[in-house]
Amino acid sequence: MTNSQITELGTTIAERGPAAVEDELTALGRLARMCRVAPAAVDVMTDRAAERVVRERAFAVVSRELVATGAPAHRRIVPAA
Numbered sequence: 001m002t003n004s005q006i007t008e009l010g011t012t013i014a015e016r017g018p019a020a021v022e023d024e025l026t027a028l029g030r031l032a033r034m035c036r037v038a039p040a041a042v043d044v045m046t047d048r049a050a051e052r053v054v055r056e057r058a059f060a061v062v063s064r065e066l067v068a069t070g071a072p073a074h075r076r077i078v079p080a081a
Contacts, residue, residue, distance in 0.1 A: 001024075001027060001031055013056055019052075025046055025059070038062050
């Protein structure tokens with residue numbers, strides 16, 4: 001997942017909510033876990049039972065940490081089909 005894909009994902013989450021992009025959030029969560037980034041935030045971001053605003057905030061933490069580590073530029077993870 002590239003930095004621009006993470007940005008697009010954030011826009012979609014803001015407009016339609018995390019439920020609209022569950023597969024993408026799962027893929028981002030896998031990437032974050034592989035990079036050992038923000039494990040608690042990953043758990044919340046991928047928790048379908050969590051409140052929308054909580055998941056949105058968790059996404060912000062995960063994406064910020066991934067971009068800071070440079071991980072998206074080095075690994076390409078796509079949602080499962």
